[in-house]
Amino acid sequence: MDPDSTPGWPGEPDVAAAGRPNRCERSMLESLVGMLAGYDPEDLVGLPTDAVKGASGCGTPVAFSDLLQGEVVLDLGSGAGLDLLLAARKVGPTGTVIGVDQDEISIDRARSNIAASGFDKVEVRRASCQDLPIADRSVDWVISNRGVSLSVNKAQAFAEIHRVLKPGGRVCLADIVAEGLPEWMPTCGPMVAPSCGVVISEQAYVSGLAAAGLADIRHGGRYVFAEPELTALVRLAGCADGLTHSAADFAREAVGGVWSVYFFARKPLEIHQEGDMQDKKKEDSR
Ligand SMILES: C[S@@+](CC[C@H](N)C(=O)[O-])C[C@H]1O[C@@H](n2cnc3c(N)ncnc32)[C@H](O)[C@@H]1O
Secondary structure (H helix, E strand, C coil): CCHHHCCCCCCCCCCCCCCCCCHHHHHHHHHHHHHHHCCCHHHHCCCCHHHHHCCCCCCCCCCCCCCCCCCEEEEECCCCCHHHHHHHHHHCCCCEEEEEECCHHHHHHHHHHHHHHCCCCEEEEECCCCCCCCCCCCEEEEEEECCCCCCCCHHHHHHHHHHHEEEEEEEEEEEEEECCCCCHHHHHCHHHCCCCCCCCCHHHHHHHHHHCCCEEEEEEEEEECCHHHHHHHHHHCCCCCCCCCCHHHHHHHHCCCEEEEEEEEECCCCCCCHHHHHHHHHHHCC
């Protein structure tokens, strides 16, 4: 595919080159991937530049969640913190936003962006999505922007999401899924490189959420990645090292088989008595 034919794509970077991206390429790749996520530029006004530049998700989960003032939001794989800040705007001064990320550099970056933003009641904790430092039944929303697909043990990550949600709490995860890839990919390709975890299919994702006990699961808003976009994603993830195929080879063969999608779900209310039934009816009508 001609990179210039992709709207908004300012020319393919030299992503087929071997080795990790250098700082300059990394910054360019981050901006390109941030553009792919589809943030509304108006929503980004007034937020710290580093948080905006550091966006490397695949969607805009805050825009797709009806966060209310005063709610508690947990962002899995919070990176440089852009979604934390967008969530903080929505839940207001009475709400709380917590980000979890396993990477120390991301945590430091998010902390300075939170400080620069001036938002109170936003914090990050260094931990894995598979072992959340969050109390049971304590959050109204779990959001994520390409954090769960990077977890090696997704069943455990889904179980943790269920554990920390309040009954009736909701989920909006933007993530990457893959299907029908050539056979060599799962064994030698970026999809299983240790830094990337294992990208699963849309159906496996839905089944995993259901197995963890989540309900009302739906998905939508697919965006199938074009070839240069896939190359950039693989390069940014640092997954091209040590492969038998280059990032460009991977992208050529994977095109059409990798897309981003939103998953929505809810933790069921526990119905013990008549009063809870009224709560369930109210919740269902939201
Ligand atoms: C693709 S980046 C997305 C960052 C951010 N959500 C955004 O939209 O810019 C994924 C983030 O998830 C973190 N991450 C990957 N696997 C994780 C895990 N198992 N537990 C916690 N964080 C993880 C990475 O360190 C990285 O910051």
